[in-house]
Amino acid sequence: MIDFQFETLSRIGLTPLIANQFAAIEDSGESAARPMRIVETQRDWFTLHDGLEERLARTLPRVLHALQAQGDTLTIGDWVLVETDAHQDHWITRRAPPVTQIARRANDGRRQPLASNVDTALLVMGLDADFNARRIERYIALVRACGVACVVVLTKADAVGDAHGKVALLRERMPDDLPILAVNGTSADARLALAPWLGAGQTLVLLGSSGAGKSTLTNTLTMEAAQDTGAVRRGDGRGRHTTTARSMHLCPEGACIIDTPGLRTWRPDADAQALASTFDDVQRLAPACRFRDCTHRGEPGCAVRDHVSGDRLLNMRKLMRDAQRSEQTPLERIAQRRKWKALGKAGNQRAKEKRR
Numbered sequence: 001m002i003d004f005q006f007e008t009l010s011r012i013g014l015t016p017l018i019a020n021q022f023a024a025i026e027d028s029g030e031s032a033a034r035p036m037r038i039v040e041t042q043r044d045w046f047t048l049h050d051g052l053e054e055r056l057a058r059t060l061p062r063v064l065h066a067l068q069a070q071g072d073t074l075t076i077g078d079w080v081l082v083e084t085d086a087h088q089d090h091w092i093t094r095r096a097p098p099v100t101q102i103a104r105r106a107n108d109g110r111r112q113p114l115a116s117n118v119d120t121a122l123l124v125m126g127l128d129a130d131f132n133a134r135r136i137e138r139y140i141a142l143v144r145a146c147g148v149a150c151v152v153v154l155t156k157a158d159a160v161g162d163a164h165g166k167v168a169l170l171r172e173r174m175p176d177d178l179p180i181l182a183v184n185g186t187s188a189d190a191r192l193a194l195a196p197w198l199g200a201g202q203t204l205v206l207l208g209s210s211g212a213g214k215s216t217l218t219n220t221l222t223m224e225a226a227q228d229t230g231a232v233r234r235g236d237g238r239g240r241h242t243t244t245a246r247s248m249h250l251c252p253e254g255a256c257i258i259d260t261p262g263l264r265t266w267r268p269d270a271d272a273q274a275l276a277s278t279f280d281d282v283q284r285l286a287p288a289c290r291f292r293d294c295t296h297r298g299e300p301g302c303a304v305r306d307h308v309s310g311d312r313l314l315n316m317r318k319l320m321r322d323a324q325r326s327e328q329t330p331l332e333r334i335a336q337r338r339k340w341k342a343l344g345k346a347g348n349q350r351a352k353e354k355r356r
């Protein structure tokens with residue numbers, strides 16, 4: 001049976017669900033293995049934490065290959081088992097299946113996990129030139145499709161004149177249950193605003209484009225934890241300008257925060273159906289449309305168009321198209337293009353016949 005201290009590990013986000021998984025690994029000769037969490041990733045090395053101290057570890061080739069075979073890799077936030085060999089080198093011997101995982105599709109189609117075992121994603125966007133409702137909507141869809149809750153954090157509220165207008169614009173457009181906060185990420189007030197999500201056992205990830213203010217917010221949220229425990233990477237106050245690696249930090253309130261580099265392109269790793277379900281306002285209204293296959297593009301009796309902004313609908317369709325595209329093989333794509341062409345022709349033909 002794996003020996004572990006729930007109390008200590010819960011300081012770095014252990015939840016009962018993960019603890020049960022470790023408890024289930026019984027009598028498999030792994031009694032020397034210790035549960036730890038990945039708090040920083042490098043190319044071949046991981047920084048792990050057990051709630052008390054850090055260790056550098058590598059992954060056993062067998063574990064690496066097993067993951068690769070499933071198109072998977074270890075990522076920040078993962079819980080793993082670690083064993084130490086006779087040379088005092090530490091090896092990851094197993095990974096607990098993640099409860100949630102945020103992933104994207106790389107350009108070559110491969111799945112790229114961004115963070116595991118996350119409860120809430122803080123979608124960070126500047127109220128300055130960074131502000132873009134469509135991008136936030138895309139983040140929301142992708143994150144919710146991974147089973148992770150979202151909070152929109154609009155930074156630089158102190159630095160722009162029309163913060164209120166932009167917040168109102170988002171509120172109008174987004175689902176009612178989505179928390180939207182406007183903050184000054186450099187001020188301690190941001191910590192108060194985010195307090196409901198900072199409790200012990202919570203793991204947060206910050207997502208947003210480069211320059212949005214993720215590192216600034218991380219520093220503000222982790223400020224005191226760095227001094228009192230020394231546990232987990234402290235907020236990076238070294239004046240580094242661009243985040244290049246992912247790392248996990250601890251808040252004084254107990255939450256773990258994962259900072260990620262800016263996401264330039266983010267293709268969904270979710271099927272179209274999962275994405276559609278994240279536009280819950282559309283999903284709720286659509287059954288009331290007159291036509292069952294209403295596309296909400298102006299059909300008579302559409303129940304959606306009056307209540308959901310046209311741009312939001314466009315964005316939803318674009319996302320779903322992207323998702324469908326990444327699900328298809330090249331052959332399926334060609335077949336679909338042919339089908340559309342044929343449909344188009346048939347449509348033209350019908351139109352001609354009508355005109356006669």
Ligand SMILES: Nc1nc2c(ncn2[C@@H]2O[C@H](COP(=O)(O)OP(=O)(O)OP(=O)(O)O)[C@@H](O)[C@H]2O)c(=O)[nH]1
Nearest residue numbers: 155156184185210211212213214215216242243262
């Ligand atoms: N006035 C003001 N400036 C901010 C705020 N948040 C961030 N900044 C400034 O915006 C710049 C970019 O912030 P960062 O925290 O480095 O942005 P980032 O999202 O971590 O960027 P990457 O590391 O490149 O992904 C810095 O100069 C910050 O000081 C804010 O709420 N108010």
Ligand SMILES: [Zn+2]
Nearest residue numbers: 289294296302
């Ligand atoms: Zn409709």
